[in-house]
Amino acid sequence: MLHQALPGRFDLTTEAYQALEKLLADGKVRAIGVSKFMPDHLDALLKTASVVPAVNQVEVHPYFTQPAVQAADAAHGILTQAWSPIGGITSYRGTGTSTSTFDDPTITAIASAHGKTPAQVMLRWHLQQGRNAIPKSVRPQRIAENIDIFAFQLTPAELDAIDALNTGTRGGPEPEAITLEAFCRDIPEA
Template sequence: MTIPSVTLNNGVAMPQVGFGVFQVPNDDTEAAVSAALEAGYRSIDTAAIYGNEEGVGRAIAASGIARDELFVTTKLWNSDHRTAVAAYDASLERLGLDRLDLYLVHWPAPGNDRYLDAWTGLEELYAGGRVRAIGVSNFLPEHLHRVAALGGTVPAVNQVELHPALQQRDIVAADDALGVVTEAWSPLAQGAMLVEPTVTAIAERLGRTPAQVILRWHLQQGRVVIPKSVTPSRIVDNLDLVGFELTSADLAAIDRLERDGRVGPHPAEFNG
């Protein structure tokens, strides 16, 4: 199965479709990630706060897949903004890896106002060749611009909640202006988008699932997506996105589904 990729601003290639493990219990993570790897996923997204890095690591070790064929992402939690290097080392130990492909500041946590310290720590890791790319998650334009104003490394990725009901146009515009790839977490709005009549009608016409239609909508706009499922058939379906295209009318119809559909915390208010 062919997986499209995007090229990050430092030249690193990142698969455009990855497997997310948010809210997957550690005991179930190994089986879920193993199913994803068997289906053909080569990008896995976890985080220290998810408590399942060990399960991800066990699945990777058991897969027999060469490390260079995998793209592994984890994230720095808010309480570790001033100890990013130590937190990175702890994540590596839990994952059983000697390096990461992408390390993200999980939230700006603006009430704590330590995310610039966190970014400095990530730059140290990147400069030392210990991680292939660094980025941020849940950063609003004002947070992104403060990081860019440091004059150092520009984030490669900004991973944010993004789906048809919350399209984050201001964040996407800020990312684009800085050459930052936008990555969508909760790309299906935790399933809320799967029953939208607009989506189901397009899916029926194309002989595809509603999830495939929404994920294809993301891909055709250049975003990275990390759908999550523990159901093997859905894990396979969510990766099968390259045998069809949405028309401009389809894309416009899905664009019109935007509303105040946020399913996660607001980055301006969440401090962890």
């Protein structure tokens, strides 16, 4: 997976993606994808790519749904994969925000109605809308909870209520702000 678009040096992005295509052609990997690619990044990549990315991993949670990115992914047959799918990024310490998807009244009410946790409701929301979600946990109880989302369905009204929570505010870095100077790390030779 190509982790960033690096818009200011898209020539490097294109070269890196061509290396992924070679790995795929050589049978070294089964699929290739991208992360944090906005619609214009995808358009630029697809002008030179011979393989459409299988997945675009982007920040998607109830407070930041990125409908334009999801629409662009769908138009190209790319699966949208949500990182921070349960809004963990909304509750990191030191972010200065006092709101968290885990405490959101809409989400907690839906969770209560189904006898589920807010995390389970948010993961079910992703599932029912056709997204792949990659929640993170190191606690066995939470990992088991994250898997237990198949025995209930959210109603169309509940899905709409969660969609309506979108603030349009990104928790992670702006993709256009990704530069070599700010984010580049040397990788020692193996």
